[in-house]
Amino acid sequence: NAGVTQTPKFQVLKTGQSMTLQCAQDMNHNSMYWYRQDPGMGLRLIYYSASEGTTDKGEVPNGYNVSRLNKREFSLRLESAAPSQTSVYFCASRPNIGVSNQPQHFGDGTRLSIL
Amino acid sequence: KNEVEQSPQNLTAQEGEFITINCSYSVGISALHWLQQHPGGGIVSLFMLSSGKKKHGRLIATINIQEKHSSLHITASHPRDSAVYICAVLRPGSQGNLIFGKGTKLSVKP
Numbered sequence: 651n652a653g654v655t656q657t658p659k660f661q662v663l664k665t666g667q668s669m670t671l672q673c674a675q676d677m678n679h680n681s682m683y684w685y686r687q688d689p690g691m692g693l694r695l696i697y698y699s700a701s702e703g704t705t706d707k708g709e710v711p712n713g714y715n716v717s718r719l720n721k722r723e724f725s726l727r728l729e730s731a732a733p734s735q736t737s738v739y740f741c742a743s744r745p746n747i748g749v750s751n752q753p754q755h756f757g758d759g760t761r762l763s764i765l
Numbered sequence: 766k767n768e769v770e771q772s773p774q775n776l777t778a779q780e781g782e783f784i785t786i787n788c789s790y791s792v793g794i795s796a797l798h799w800l801q802q803h804p805g806g807g808i809v810s811l812f813m814l815s816s817g818k819k820k821h822g823r824l825i826a827t828i829n830i831q832e833k834h835s836s837l838h839i840t841a842s843h844p845r846d847s848a849v850y851i852c853a854v855l856r857p858g859s860q861g862n863l864i865f866g867k868g869t870k871l872s873v874k875p
């Protein structure tokens with residue numbers, strides 16, 4: 651019963667380095683999300699994918715790109731990491747977008763530090 | 766002003782106490798979620814509700830749509846209940862995108 655799996659769990663980067671955070675779900679969900687969580691702030695949506703082949707910007711997309719590789723996998727890429735991107739990143743999935751009575755299922759998070 | 770406000774921000778209780786965490790929101794919603802996040806851990810969905818009340822074990826969640834307010838209650842609290850509790854709302858037509866509160870950090874002392 652893996653649910654939503656994120657890799658890596660921890661990463662330290664230098665400013666300017668690139669990195670891809672991986673996310674995979676085994677629940678056959680259509681919708682997937684990437685959030686960041688910073689101290690004193692609520693979770694903020696970076697990008698989401700309503701279904702395989704589609705992606706859309708969330709509240710804080712600048713500095714990030716995403717790829718919905720297939721129905722299972724949704725990756726988040728930092729092309730040129732900046733210290734402001736130091737955060738905990740969560741991936742989530744949900745059966746279908748636009749249906750209100752479905753909870754989101756979250757991964758365990760990736761703690762990313764940019765030096 | 767944040768669209769989702771939680772109170773209190775921090776809460777310390779003694780084991781066995783009855784705990785209430787509040788969530789107020791300023792937008793129209795189709796559902797409200799309560800989530801739990803343990804230290805260093807992932808996020809788990811506890812409840813999703815659009816009206817009335819739900820109960821699961823020692824946890825009870827209520828919502829008053831007219832007053833735009835929800836409460837999460839924990840009866841007979843236990844140290845293992847120590848976590849951050851997060852309220853999030855789903856707006857109609859928002860494609861599943863949640864708006865999150867900042868969370869309430871609960872510490873239950875033995």
